[in-house]
Amino acid sequence: MTAAPPFQTELNVATRLALEAGELLRGHLARGLTVEHKTGADDPVTAADREASELILAGLNAAFPQDGLLSEEAADSPARLDTQRVWIVDPIDGTKEYTTGSPDYAASIGLAVDGEPMLGVVYAPATDELFAGVVGVGVTKNGEAAGFSNRTDYVVSVSDTEFKRELHRHDLPGMVPSGSIALKLARIAAGEADVTFTMSPRSEWDIAAGHALVRAAGGDLRRRDGQPIRYNLQRPHIEQGLIGGRLEAMAWLEGELNARKLPTAHLGLTQADRAWTTLPEAEQDALRGHSGVFVRHAGGRVLALLVVDAGGTVERASGDAFHLERLTRDVTRALGTLNAAPLKTGRLD
Incomplete structure (x- = not known):
């Protein structure tokens, strides 16, 4: 039997x-x-x-x-x-x-x-x-066996919201915008696209099922810094943008993102994170040990910085206004409504 x-x-x-x-x-x-x-x-x-x-x-x-x-x-x-x-x-x-x-x-x-x-x-x-x-x-789709495609001109499934706000300005090849990251990952697992990424963080419930589908097809989903995603955490939010799909498509996309310096948010930044070194040295000294450091960075440089205390009050908000607005959205979705602080715009370095 x-x-x-x-x-x-x-x-x-x-x-x-x-x-x-x-x-x-x-x-x-x-x-x-x-x-x-x-x-x-x-x-x-x-x-x-x-x-x-x-x-x-x-x-x-x-x-x-x-x-x-x-x-x-x-x-x-x-x-x-x-x-x-x-x-x-x-x-x-x-x-x-x-x-x-x-x-x-x-x-x-x-x-x-x-x-x-x-x-x-x-x-x-x-x-x-x-x-x-x-x-x-x-993986199955509607009861029939499914799996990754073997195309070499990769289809990059991206957030329609991120595309409208920012990604349309970039010449990244193969982009197809749509909603629902769970559905993006499912369609990648079934061969209808090849790879996806986000600039903003997501929560465990957004991606758990889709991540399992991509893994079942032989791929993966990771944080943009390459670290694996773990589930059932006390705070069920992934701390930064994501990249996932067919392994060979992920490797290609990582190179394309780095070449174009496409940003990602990083919430709850600590000294243990690779992105910590994007902070100017003076900021590293001032913020060492702080539990509420949130950045948006690209190309080895911080584009926006929020420092938030345990009660949700913004202690500092600085950086490029465009990126700061997007970082504030990301932090608000993770923490809830923030108590505002004076805005300081301009480069951080």
Whole structure:
């Protein structure tokens, strides 16, 4: 008798819940949406987000009561930190797209084991596309085996928001903008694109399922400084921009990004981070040991700096106004609304 593939029960449950959540999301669209905003215009939330989250979490808890749970739209419980396995859920990755009529949104359900993403299910209700995969087993799209492409002219899937604000100014080849990073990663795993990157940080729920799918296809997702991504952290936010996809496409893209000096944010910068050396020496001395150092940097130079105390008050805000505005958005999404400080613009070096 042939043994069942690993995580088959988990995959079946996650698939069923993603499809049920998708049906709920379509129903809300048909009835009309009421949109609120959490930290700004780029961070909307709806009743559909919350109801889909409740549906998914209830189903996971019923099936796997010993596992930890983490969802963007539910109160966090520190109990998850003591579990080996944690389900990481974004009921709607791409809420802005969902509320504005774009099909680029998805229900995203990932399972991390000992901090490693092992299983992912991403369902796009608008197009009825279901991506599922387990590391060591493989990836399917709508039940059919899928995997990386073998094209050499790489398709670079990028954030439509980042493209409109900044990336359109650069001549990076192969860029195709779209919403939902979970859906980008799923489509890379299924061969519809090859690689992606972000300038802004993301949270665990944005990427856990997609990361598992890319790993299941034989690729990876890392921080822009090359460090691996771990899951089920106390503060579930990735500290900087990301790069992921086919390994050979990632190597090519890293070279292209470095050549063009495309920036990335780094939140919670410390002396242990490679980007610490982008700070001028005087700043390194002044900020050593501070837990609230946030930068946007490129080409070995800091473009914007925020220093925030434990209460969310901005102690310092300096740098290029364009980059400082984007860094402030990133920090606000991670920490919540900041208490403002006087703005100092200009180069930091």
